Amino acid sequence: xxxxxxxxLNSFALGGLLFLLSSGFALIFGLMRIANLTHxxxxxxxxxxxxxxxxxGFGLALAAVIAAxxxxxxxxxxxxxxxxxxxxxxxxxxxxxxxxxxIASDFCLIVWGGDTIPxxxxxxxxxxxxxxxxxxPTYRLVVVGIAVVVGMVLYLLMERTRLGAMIRAGxxxxxxxxxxxxxxxxxxxxxxxxxxxxxxLGGAVGGPIFSAYPGxxxxxxxxxxxxxxxxxxxxxxxxxxASFIIGFIYTFGTxxxxxxxxxxxxxxxVIVIAFRPTGLFGxxxx
Amino acid sequence: MATDTSALVLESVHAYYGHSHVLHGxxxxxxxxxxxALLGRNGAGKTTTIMCIAGLLQARxxxxxxxxxxLGRLAPExxxxxxxxxxxxxxxxxxxxxxxxxLAVAEQKRAGGSPWSFARVYELFPRLRERHRQGAGSLSGGxxxxxxxxxxxxxxxxxxxxxxxSEGLAPLIVAEVGxxxxxxxxxxxxxxxxxxxxxxxxxxxxDVVVINTGQVAFSGSADAVRAENELVTQHLGVF
Numbered sequence: 001x002x003x004x005x006x007x008x009l010n011s012f013a014l015g016g017l018l019f020l021l022s023s024g025f026a027l028i029f030g031l032m033r034i035a036n037l038t039h040x041x042x043x044x045x046x047x048x049x050x051x052x053x054x055x056x057g058f059g060l061a062l063a064a065v066i067a068a069x070x071x072x073x074x075x076x077x078x079x080x081x082x083x084x085x086x087x088x089x090x091x092x093x094x095x096x097x098x099x100x101x102x103i104a105s106d107f108c109l110i111v112w113g114g115d116t117i118p119x120x121x122x123x124x125x126x127x128x129x130x131x132x133x134x135x136x137p138t139y140r141l142v143v144v145g146i147a148v149v150v151g152m153v154l155y156l157l158m159e160r161t162r163l164g165a166m167i168r169a170g171x172x173x174x175x176x177x178x179x180x181x182x183x184x185x186x187x188x189x190x191x192x193x194x195x196x197x198x199x200x201l202g203g204a205v206g207g208p209i210f211s212a213y214p215g216x217x218x219x220x221x222x223x224x225x226x227x228x229x230x231x232x233x234x235x236x237x238x239x240x241x242a243s244f245i246i247g248f249i250y251t252f253g254t255x256x257x258x259x260x261x262x263x264x265x266x267x268x269x270v271i272v273i274a275f276r277p278t279g280l281f282g283x284x285x286x
Numbered sequence: 287m288a289t290d291t292s293a294l295v296l297e298s299v300h301a302y303y304g305h306s307h308v309l310h311g312x313x314x315x316x317x318x319x320x321x322x323a324l325l326g327r328n329g330a331g332k333t334t335t336i337m338c339i340a341g342l343l344q345a346r347x348x349x350x351x352x353x354x355x356x357l358g359r360l361a362p363e364x365x366x367x368x369x370x371x372x373x374x375x376x377x378x379x380x381x382x383x384x385x386x387x388x389l390a391v392a393e394q395k396r397a398g399g400s401p402w403s404f405a406r407v408y409e410l411f412p413r414l415r416e417r418h419r420q421g422a423g424s425l426s427g428g429x430x431x432x433x434x435x436x437x438x439x440x441x442x443x444x445x446x447x448x449x450x451x452s453e454g455l456a457p458l459i460v461a462e463v464g465x466x467x468x469x470x471x472x473x474x475x476x477x478x479x480x481x482x483x484x485x486x487x488x489x490x491x492x493d494v495v496v497i498n499t500g501q502v503a504f505s506g507s508a509d510a511v512r513a514e515n516e517l518v519t520q521h522l523g524v525f
Binding site for chain 2: 162165166168169171172173175176177178179180181182183184
């Protein structure tokens, strides 16, 4: 009983973190048609930035804010200095973002070393919650809560604000969006910073669950790719649902059938690409 | 000096799609407050001319000026913000936005006065008001055309470019769109209208320019054309 209950909660927590990671990836891909392969590295940078902020004496909450903002700045620089020059060149963007993610992982290795660095769960969330004879790790509930709140804020941003309408207009028809006076350059930078901010936040918030370690970037990038392909590129709701589906598949797959974990993970993606290339909710073909 | 007071002046504009040379030195002038009908056969270069003015295609040579201001090298969003708005061929409304959002993303107020607003656009096209919360992708073709025109007007343009607004619409709707264009024109807006519907274009136009194989084949007043139809039909052939 305890096994199912804990794994279910773990699945939700992983799903929440995947949503923080993938929503930005999907947003960037939907608007700019860039498969941003630095996204895993941005997540890892968020984790390491939180490590440094906590060593400087900040609590996890403030460290997460600092990490998110720093990673947003890094994202903005990547967009302005590198991707801007490669607009319309999909192959160049893939190679450049892949190269940048290698550079980022080496940078992390030099600065933070090769050992896994655990991130302390805040003291107030260390004691498990007991409810109806069941025991819940409190911090995992907090992570799910953060993901749900971020999801709602993103939804309102996209559906209820002028900025959100401008982003959706750009996803529909970028050329026409520019012809009605929407500044593509500012919009791209804003969206890229927002995507990086969410990835950095995910890395920091996920710290107590994953820790910070070399290789976190590629682990997360492959999960993000699976989520956006399953959910449908450019669909926020799809990304949200797919994040939790993958959270469950990955958690239970590795717990029950560890030898087949990657088969269980990648098989749904292959099936979706073969039979429903727009993903479960999307409109853009992968 | 005459060029500086004109709403829009094109001087020997050359444009290419890849290696194919589409516009071979197009020159034309749109005077303030007038409607210029840009006519020609399919593939003559009408849409290409419009795309060059809007900045969606970069002219390789020549100059494009609006009220004396050079637009040639500006990105499309800055041409739009300078005051050129486009009703594109095929309408190209944003299908995942509501009607109201389609208008909102294009809204721009101008220092020199902003005659157009949500209220004025809805007054021009009451059907858009009825459907303002509806997804634009679910509108009929005629309603999408009204939305495309309303969206362009929300930018309070100085020059309005309309590329085949009657295309694919039922005759009744064409008449409604025609009335709307007439009303917009009465407000003093300077308009370039590309049309396959020769009669509609001639009913509305002050001036006529015919393009043939990427060059201006005829340029004159609509009155002259109305008086002597052959003037234009010999260049168009198909009518």
